[in-house]
Amino acid sequence: xxQVQQSPASLVLQEGENAELQCNFSSTATQxxxxxxxxxxxxxxxxxxxxGTKHTGRLTSTTVTKERRSSxxxxxxxxxxxxxxxxxxxxxxxxxxxxxxGGTRLTVRP
Amino acid sequence: GPKVxxxxxxxxxxxxxxxxxxxxxxxxxxxxxxxxxxxxxxxEFLVNFYNGKVMEKSKLFKDQFSVERPDGSYFTLKIQPTxxxxxxxxxxxxxxxxxxxxxxFGSGTRLLVI
Numbered sequence: 001x002x003q004v005q006q007s008p009a010s011l012v013l014q015e016g017e018n019a020e021l022q023c024n025f026s027s028t029a030t031q032x033x034x035x036x037x038x039x040x041x042x043x044x045x046x047x048x049x050x051x052g053t054k055h056t057g058r059l060t061s062t063t064v065t066k067e068r069r070s071s072x073x074x075x076x077x078x079x080x081x082x083x084x085x086x087x088x089x090x091x092x093x094x095x096x097x098x099x100x101x102g103g104t105r106l107t108v109r110p
Numbered sequence: 111g112p113k114v115x116x117x118x119x120x121x122x123x124x125x126x127x128x129x130x131x132x133x134x135x136x137x138x139x140x141x142x143x144x145x146x147x148x149x150x151x152x153x154e155f156l157v158n159f160y161n162g163k164v165m166e167k168s169k170l171f172k173d174q175f176s177v178e179r180p181d182g183s184y185f186t187l188k189i190q191p192t193x194x195x196x197x198x199x200x201x202x203x204x205x206x207x208x209x210x211x212x213x214x215f216g217s218g219t220r221l222l223v224i
Contacts, residue, residue, distance in 0.1 A: 030209040041147075041199055043215040050210055086153065090211070096166060097143060098203075098213055100153040 002026055002091040004101035012107045019074040021104045023087030031090035032063055033098065034072050038083050046072070046085075077108045112136040116202050116216035117184075123223055128190035131219045133202030135185055139214070142185045143203040144177065146170060147218075153201070159185065160207070192223045 003026040013019055023032070034046040047054050049061040049070065063070040074081060084105050088098040115134040123129045135142050144156040157167040159177055174193070179185040185204075189196055199218040205211040 031211060031213075033213060035215070041220070042217045043201060045212065045214065048210070048212050088153075088213070090213075096141075097155050097158050099155065100145075102152050 002089075002099055004087055004089050004099050006085075006087050006101035006104050008104060009102065010105040010107070012109065013077050015077060015079055015108055015110050017077055017108075019072075019077055019081075019106060021072040021074070021085050021087075021106075023070040023072070023089075023101055025068050025070075025087075025089050025091075027068070027091055029063075029065070029068070029089045029091060031098070032070055033088045034059075034061055034070075035086040035088060036083055037086055037103070043086075074106075077106075079108045079110050082106055082108050112214060114202055114204055114214050114216035116200075116219050118219060119217065120220045121222070123192055123221070125194055125223050126191045128188065129192055129221065131187040131189075131200050131202075131221070132184040133186070133204075133216060135202070135204030136214050139204035139206050141205045141207045141211075142177075142179065143205075143213070144187045145201040145203065145215075146198045147201065148198045156187075156200075192221075194223050197221060197223045 005024045007022045032050045036044045051065045053062045058075045060073040084103040086103045087101045117132040142159040147153045176188045201218045202216045205213045
């Protein structure tokens with residue numbers, strides 16, 4: 001079936017350290033979105049990156065389509081970055097649905 | 111940016127009663143979705159909706175669930191009757207459709223069935 005695997009499941013950093021989050025997926029992706037889910041539960045789209053490298057602020061995502069993997073790099077982490085990061089894939093369904101990974105729970109300590 | 115609005119944000123309901131969750135999608139989006147997230151667990155796809163019809167539903171979309179979007183109105187998820195295991199956060203999303211579409215999610219409705 002179509003699966004999305006995220007690693008690590010959890011990550012603890014000191015403020016100022018960088019984070020590298022991984023997303024591996026089982027088949028062709030026509031869309032890949034990274035989301036942040038706050039401890040309160042609300043969902044925010046961080047960036048869309050089905051292929052190549054994209055930057056926004058302190059975030060950089062690199063997706064290698066042929067290897068079916070994507071990474072999200074967070075530089076100079078802040079305590080407010082704490083929460084869960086979700087990778088979601090549209091598997092060649094052109095808008096039919098997103099399939100979510102299990103997430104990486106990030107804790108940034110002061 | 112454009113937002114998906116969900117009403118109500120919280121709902122407590124007695125088991126067996128009917129509940130309707132409302133979603134106001136992004137105005138020019140054509141595809142609508144409902145997702146379910148049980149506390150501490152993965153976000154799971156329930157159903158999508160395009161051109162007035164359900165295109166795909168998951169095994170979580172029980173017979174007690176229904177969706178509709180009457181013209182000019184909310185996209186709704188109705189559960190009738192509710193069961194204890196329906197307690198979860200329900201997220202609505204919308205997208206314009208097509209490859210590389212961005213999906214926009216609402217803030218969720220937290221449903222507690224007691």
